Amino acid sequence: MTAFGSAVRHASDDLPPPPVALPPHAALFLDLDGTLAPIMPRPEQVGPDARRAALLDDLTRALDGRVAVVSGRALKDLDRILEGRVPAIAAVHGLVRRGAHGVECAKPHADLDYARGVLRDLARGDKGLLFEDKGLSVGLHYRNAPSAAEAVIEAAERLAQSSELVLQLGDMVAELRTPGQDKGKSVSAFLREAPFDGACPVFVGDDLTDEDGFAAAARLGGYGVLVGPERPTQAVYRLEDCGAVLDWLSVALGAGGAGGGRSVA
Known part of the structure; x- marks a missing residue:
């Protein structure tokens, strides 16, 4: 393992699955492709899914709104796939962020x-x-x-x-x-505003772009969950695939582990 900022880089074959219960006052930051949805041959082939939709609704209620999707996809595409049910979104790796104060968008770089x-x-x-x-x-x-x-x-x-x-x-x-924001900076920005302020961040993702999110979650008192094949990572837990992610989140809800708020069976 090698140090990386305030986080530690792990070999993911050493990583256990995440705890059944989420931390008290948890906030979930979730990647989409490879995490909440299987990766398809073409990006447009990913669409709405009934199980995912119901689970996101239940998580949002149980966590009093502390659920955000943090993805490389465009905002319009995320709203299409999620059917507009997740208000808090960081799109294009954080260059577009929809939070408590509306949509913030970077300016495209001339290059x-x-x-x-x-x-x-x-x-x-x-x-x-x-x-x-x-x-x-x-x-x-x-x-x-x-x-x-x-x-x-x-x-x-x-x-x-x-x-x-x-x-x-x-x-x-x-x-x-365009240079500027990344997924980790998006997590930090969400945690400075309602309903995420004061929460314990849990970042779940599969891609190299999610390493910034894992590092930010660790720095801010939470943790990262790597999804997919083993690799060096700043996450401290690992799940095998997006099906395992949905199963884990469902069990966390059933266990009343949604951050100390209302539990949804």
């Missing part, structure tokens, strides 16, 4: 225009690549063209080195985004 053209041209040259434009970031998905991974990552690295954009590598995607 995005050039990166947009380069990545779009790469996608046109390979039908397996999927270009995605979120306004504040642009990305190239290679899940359906894994042999193109090296070329995609190299192109994204060159763009990052020649610009002020932040390179964000995810699950079979290379993304270049």
Whole structure:
């Protein structure tokens, strides 16, 4: 293990599953893809889900509103998938945040225009690549063209080195985004406002982008839960997949472990 800020980096094969009961006065910060929903070949294939919707409703009631979704997706896309049932959202890795004071949105960086053209041209040259434009970031998905991974990552690295954009590598995607906020800073911002102020943060996610969230949760008195395969992480607990996440959250509700508030069976 190596130190990383105020958190400690663990080998995830050493990590147990999270406690059945959430901490007193807990706040949940949840990634979407790979955490609340399975990763699909194309992002638009993820849609509403009855079990997830009911569970989010129950969690929101039990935690007096202290549930936020923190994702790399755009805000409009998250509202589509979650059917608008989660008011507190950090989208595009925190560059867009909807909290107690409305929607806060960063300004797109000027370097995005050039990166947009380069990545779009790469996608046109390979039908397996999927270009995605979120306004504040642009990305190239290679899940359906894994042999193109090296070329995609190299192109994204060159763009990052020649610009002020932040390179964000995810699950079979290379993304270049406007600098500024990240998932950890979003957690900190939520905890400075109602209904999250004074809460104990629990961050649940699967991607490398979620490491900022794990570190922030640990620094602010809570913890992170890694979802998926073993890897070095700042989380202190691990669950196998999104099904295990939904099962764990359901059990936590049934155990009355929703932060000392009302429990929902």
